[in-house]
Amino acid sequence: MITLTEENYIKAIYHIGKQGRENVNTNALADAMNTKASSATDMIRKLAEKDYANYKKYKGVTLTEAGKKIAINIIRKHRLWEVFLVEKLNFTWDEVHELAEQLEHIKSQKLIDELDAFLGHPTHDPHGDPIPDKNGEITFVEKIVLSQAQEHQKYSCLGVNDSSSEFLQYLNKNNISLGSIIEVLHIEPFDKSINIKANGKLLTVSQSVAKNLYLKKL
Amino acid sequence: MITLTEENYIKAIYHIGKQGRENVNTNALADAMNTKASSATDMIRKLAEKDYANYKKYKGVTLTEAGKKIAINIIRKHRLWEVFLVEKLNFTWDEVHELAEQLEHIKSQKLIDELDAFLGHPTHDPHGDPIPDKNGEITFVEKIVLSQAQEHQKYSCLGVNDSSSEFLQYLNKNNISLGSIIEVLHIEPFDKSINIKANGKLLTVSQSVAKNLYLKKL
């Protein structure tokens, strides 16, 4: 049996490992888990013991194939629940994350298969992140971040990098959501702020916003 | 904050208290929770400490109003999830209980309000048990058990007392479900077995079956 805490550590290792170097260091993991480095060390040991993680003292941690499988399955559940909440229960995309953190730990293969079918086998969650299929395959869509976009080019909004409710509410306020058409008008060389036309409306966004918005060239 | 374990103890106290004397004894609680009496004593102490339970040494435990409120809310969530699983995700009534035991602990008021609305504010779960409303009100339906039924009388099936999957599968096999029309033909004085016509088909049921099937006189 795998505990809830173990699942959360595995998920954190997966996410950190994804966006940076392969080997996840203890402090980064402790940060993500809101614990101290010593607690992270203990858990890493335990996960290595159970063959969910590869661990060499002072060298950081990676997931084994078994660990990755668990991580991907949790992510699949998380994202399917997010779709359910938004599509069926009138949640907005900034409300679903915390709740999905609870729901992702529900254990039932049939539940997740049926939910998937009930939702029509969605491929992306409400933030634009891909939903792994039953076999753990993740369909990768080529995407860039707004801060790397070119002037005078049209894009469509694919998703977000930062899914904090603050950021999502900022986007809501400016009427930007999945699929929104965004045209880059001008990039200010001084501070890298960007003038865009989003769904027809003119808007200037800072670099910190631009870094967290994923786009697809049209 | 209330822990998962505390919630489960509160629920168990509520259910045991419901079907028998008010004061729940330590052994009964330990049994229901699959723990030992000493563990139950510890938890009862803790619940009393937090004002969820009334406790006098050696005298058993009851819930306070706050405790009852929590219990009823968990039951509301449990039964709404059961409806969801059966109505929307193709589960059968014998498959849903364990899964609902997990789902009932998800914490989100909005989730449960929206789920309730999504399901059309159902009043009963798939086993015929009433679903408490948002204010904790439980609509009580007068029901008898098949073993107390009268000969030559027609009834409709309201629910079950024993919701083990063995019993539910027995009912499935004999095509008895919620709302089934059941006519009592003859009660055998020797062993109290009962000849019934269920959905048009003749069937003889033992007393232990008859004790666990709830009916409403038609």
Next chain:
DNA sequence: ATATTAATTTAGACAAGACTAAAAATATAT
């Protein structure tokens, strides 16, 4: 190359929820 700083691990302790074994209180039987 060595000193200093940063990251990681170890050691020991704590709270929650469980257990066993023993003691205390209550219930039952003659």
Next chain:
DNA sequence: ATATATTTTTAGTCTTGTCTAAATTAATAT
């Protein structure tokens, strides 16, 4: 009414996941 049996509580221990403080290893700077 007293002896016996049952139930409940207490005392002490264990595991999980956490912490602090100290020790160790790795990284960085001069």
